[in-house]
Amino acid sequence: MGLLAIIGGSGFQRLPGLQVSEAKSLDTPFGAISAPLVHGRLAGHPVLFLPRHGEGHRLPPHRINYRANLWALRAGGARRVLGLAAVGGITAGFGPRAFAVPDQLIDYTHGRAQSFHDDDAVAVTHLDFTEPYCPELRIDLLRACAAAGVAAAAHATYGVTQGPRLETAAEIARMERDGCDLVGMTGMPEAVLARELGLCYASLAFVVNWAAGKGEGPISMTEIEAHLGFCAEQSESILAALAALAAGSGAP
Numbered sequence: 001m002g003l004l005a006i007i008g009g010s011g012f013q014r015l016p017g018l019q020v021s022e023a024k025s026l027d028t029p030f031g032a033i034s035a036p037l038v039h040g041r042l043a044g045h046p047v048l049f050l051p052r053h054g055e056g057h058r059l060p061p062h063r064i065n066y067r068a069n070l071w072a073l074r075a076g077g078a079r080r081v082l083g084l085a086a087v088g089g090i091t092a093g094f095g096p097r098a099f100a101v102p103d104q105l106i107d108y109t110h111g112r113a114q115s116f117h118d119d120d121a122v123a124v125t126h127l128d129f130t131e132p133y134c135p136e137l138r139i140d141l142l143r144a145c146a147a148a149g150v151a152a153a154a155h156a157t158y159g160v161t162q163g164p165r166l167e168t169a170a171e172i173a174r175m176e177r178d179g180c181d182l183v184g185m186t187g188m189p190e191a192v193l194a195r196e197l198g199l200c201y202a203s204l205a206f207v208v209n210w211a212a213g214k215g216e217g218p219i220s221m222t223e224i225e226a227h228l229g230f231c232a233e234q235s236e237s238i239l240a241a242l243a244a245l246a247a248g249s250g251a252p
């Protein structure tokens with residue numbers, strides 16, 4: 001099944017419970033990764049960890065070198081990649097502190113490098129992306145949530161916006177009409193780049209605010225921080241269960 005890598009988002013500069021064995025700075029053909037790649041053990045099982053926003057959360061979503069990050073994870077031996085995502089909730093059932101394992105996405109980002117095949121010399125490839133997430137990892141994630149006693153929605157569409165600003169109420173209303181349940185800023189191009197590299201990629205999303213126009217008044221950073229802290233704590237047991245599942249299925 002292969003080594004599991006975890007990409008940490010907001011609230012996950014470090015991975016709770018991770019015993020670090022080494023952290024390696026890496027350069028790739030696509031430039032530098034967000035932070036040194038951490039090799040360690042979670043609940044006794046080997047994992048890789050990379051904080052997407054870099055040390056000290058200094059990289060905004062549109063400045064992250066997604067290509068370098070995915071490339072480095074694969075070079076480090078990862079075959080399965082979990083992207084953690086703090087998101088806003090749009091539809092009923094996705095209020096703050098809800099967890100979801102999205103099964104679809106809509107990409108509203110622009111100007112981000114979306115492919116490893118930008119080179120003229122390479123024949124154009126059109127990748128199937130009907131199901132943007134890896135079904136095996138989604139199933140394991142849902143099992144890990146159940147094992148940790150955390151209710152998680154098995155169906156949710158994640159709309160990925162450019163950021164770094166939050167959306168307007170009209171933008172969120174349009175996204176809802178489009179069918180989005182969740183809104184975040186980093187789900188793409190991470191998912192498609194993983195697919196290009198043949199990595200089994202899925203996302204664990206947790207809601208840290210009602211999206212613009214869905215709650216009462218403006219979005220408060222204090223409220224986001226409080227929900228983020230709660231979700232990070234809940235995630236610790238989900239991730240430990242996931243690492244154990246990966247190991248139990250014959251992973252190295």
Ligand code: HPA
Binds near residue numbers: 086089208
């Ligand atoms: N919008 C976009 N990204 C987010 C949000 C949001 O409301 N909350 C957390 N990440």
